[in-house]
Amino acid sequence: MNKPVTNILLVGVGGQGILLASEILAEAFMLAGFDVKKSEIHGMSQRGGSVVSHVRFGTEVFSPVVPEGEGDILFGFELLETYRCLSLLKPGARVVANDFRIPPPAVLLGQETYPEGLAEKIGARFNNFQLIDGLKLAAEAGDPRAANTVLLGAVAQDLDIADAVWQKALERMVPKKALDINLKAFQLGRSL
C-alpha cells in the first residue's frame, strides 16, 4: 500500500515537552510500519523561545522538514505559537491546540499585550479546529503534567494507527512510573 506523506507540526515554547511528544509520534509511526522523519532545532532556540518540531510519515519520506503550506496537522502546545504557525498549514488542515497561554518577553515587560481572541481567529480560518483544556483533563487523569499526552490522544483521532501501537509507543517513551497516568490521559484525549 502506498501511503502519501502526512505532515505534522508540533509548536510551542521551549521547555513544554514538545520533543518528547514528537518522539512518541515518531515511534508510533515506525511501529506501525511506516517510514518516518522528524526534525527540530536545538540550542539557541530553546531557552523559552518558540519551538517547531516536524514529524512526517508515509511509505517513503524524503525531507525531514515539512514544506511551508503543506502541514496536515498542527499540534499546538501554546495559543500564540499555534496562531503564529498557521501559515505552515494546508487549507483544511486539522488544528489541535492546548488552551494555554505563556506570555512572551515583551508582554511580561508590559510593552505589548498578549493578543486577544486567538482561538476564535484560528477557528475562523480552520474548520477542523479543536481547543482542549489539556491541564484540566490531565489533572483528571491524575497529573496535570500529562497535558501533552491528552493532546496527543486528540491528535491520534485523525491518524489511522491502532490502539495497541500507541500503547507500545507510550510504553517505550514514557518513564515507567508515569505510564499509567499517561495511558489514561491519552485515552481521555482520544475520546474527546
Next chain:
Amino acid sequence: MSTEILSGNEAIARGAFEAGVRVASAYPGTPSTEILENIITYPSINASWAPNEKVALEVAIGASFGGGRAIACMKHVGVNVAADPLFTLSYTGVGGGLVLVAADDPEMHSSQNEQDSRNYAKFAKIPMLEPADSQECKEFTRLAFELSEQFDTPVMIRSCTRISHGKSIVALGEPVKGLPEPKLVKNPAKLVMLPGNARVRHPLVEDRTVRLSEYGDTWSINRTEYRSASMGVICTGVTYQYVREALPGAATLKLGMVHPLPGNLIREFAAKVERLFVVEELDPFIEEQVRAMGLAVTGKEIIPLCGELSPGRIREAFARAGIIAETVGAQQPAREKLPPRPPNMCPGCPHRGVFHLLSRANAYVTGDIGCYTLGFMPPLNAMDTCVCMGASISTASGIVRTLPREEQQRVVAVIGDSTFLHTGVNSLMEMAYNQAPATVIILDNRITAMTGRQENPASGYTLAGIEAPEVNIPALCRTLGIRHVRVVDPYDLETTRTVLAEEMARPEPSVVVTNRPCCLIKGEGRFDRSPVLEVDSDACTGCRACLRIGCPAIEWLPALDGPKGKASIDPQLCTGCTLCQQLCKFDAINRAGGTQ
C-alpha cells in the same frame, strides 16, 4: 537486525561504535554536541571532552598514530580552531582510521556564521563524506574509517543541523571484528613534519586526491538515479532529500563523497541529461568545479547562496527561473504583528544581574559565545561585540589601545568558564603580558551551559560523570599575571556593583569571577533552588524596577487594581534568586507565604 529511530548525531555515534572506534574527543557545539554524548554510552570507546576543538583533534590524532580508530567531533566554526593540526594531518596521514565530523549550521539556528565546511576538505586536500539521513550517518561513519585506512588519510564527515538533529529509521549492525591491536610503531619520516619530510609527503597527498577522485567514479556512495532525462541534478546530503521532494521527476547524481569529486561519473551523468543543475546549500562548491570541467551547468544563478534550502525554496527557485511551473503558493503568514518569542536567560540565571549592572554602568561590553550572549537582548541590552570563542578578552585588549583613559574604563569583556578555558586563556595571557587596562568578567557557572550543560575542565566532572580535578580559575588568572582577581556572588547585586565599579576604574587589567552555578545543573549540591518570592500587591507601587532584569518569572499585570499596574511572580518559574527583591525599593517582594 533491529531498527531504531535515531538522530543523525546518535547514528554517527552508533557508526563509530560499529566501526570499532577506540577514542573519541570533542568540544561541545550545536549541532554536533550529541555525537559525543551518545558515544559515551558505548563502553568500548574512550570518549572525553577536550577544552577546545584543536585539542580534541590532536587527541584523536594521537590515538590514530597509536594505531586505534579515532573520531573528533565539532561544529563548523570549531574546525577553524582545529584547522592547524588538520592541514598537517593531511600530510602525515593516519595510523588507525581518523574521522573528523564537522556539523554545519546553514541558516545559523545557533551560530555566528554559516561557513561551508566543504571548503576545508578541498583546502586541506582530504576526502569528505556527506550523509543524507540517519542511516547514512551510521553507514558513512563506518565507510569513512575504511576509506581513511585504505588511502592513509583523515576523512571528514559533514553533517548539518537538519541531518544531526533530524531523526529517521536506522537498521543497527554489529561492531567490526579483527582490527589490529594498537601499539607504538616508529615512523618519523611519515610523522615528523619537518620541511625535509613534509616535502616528500606533499606529492603523496596530491596523488591521493587523484586516486580518491577515480575511486569515487565507481564507489557506490556516489549514485545516479535516472528518471526524466530533461533535467539532471547533482546534489548531496539533506539537499538530496529536498530535491527528491521538490523535483520528483528529475534525474539525480547523489554524491556521498563531496570531495574529491568523481570527474568521470559527473561527465557521464551530464552527457545523459538535457540540462545539468547543481542544487547545494551555501557555497557553489560543486558547481564551480563542474564548471571548471567545461560542463554547462545551472546553479547559484537560481539557488540562494544564503541560508538553508528546503523543498519549498528549491521549487520557488526553479519556478522563478521558468524551469518548472509555478506551484500553489504557501499560505501567506498572518500579516498582523505578533509579539515575538526570542530565547531568554532562564529564571534564576546567575548571568542576569551582571548584565543589569553593566547596562546601568554604561559599560562597553565585548561579549563572547554562550548563554550570556543573550545579555544582548532587551531589556538588558548589555553587549556591544561578539565575534568568536575567546574573542571577548582579546578584543577588549585591542579596543582599549585606541581609546582615551576615560573611555578605557568603560570596556568590560564578558566570558563564560567553558569559553575562557577554550581559548580565553590565551587572550587573558596577552592582556596580562601587555598590561591592557580593561576589566574581564568570567561568568563561572560551572558548566558549558548553552549547548545543554556539558562538563568542562573547571566543572569537576568528566563526560563519563567521573570526578575530575577542577581548574582553579582565579588562581589561573593570577598565574597568567593578572594582579587583581576578585570573586563575587552575582546574586549579591550591591557587592557586585561595588567590585565592578572599583575594577573598571583601575588603570590596569583585572578579572572579576562570578561564582554561582547554572540553575539547570542537575545533581546533588550543584544548584539549590531557594524559596520562591511573591509580590505584595499592596506594597507594589508599579515602579517597574523589577522588570529591568527581564526575568521570565516576573510578569507585568497592567492596571490590576489602580491606574499603574503591578508586577507579579510566577511561583512555578521563580528560583528565589532574589535579584528582583534587591531592586525593589518598596519592600514589595518577599518570600512566598510570608516566611523568612
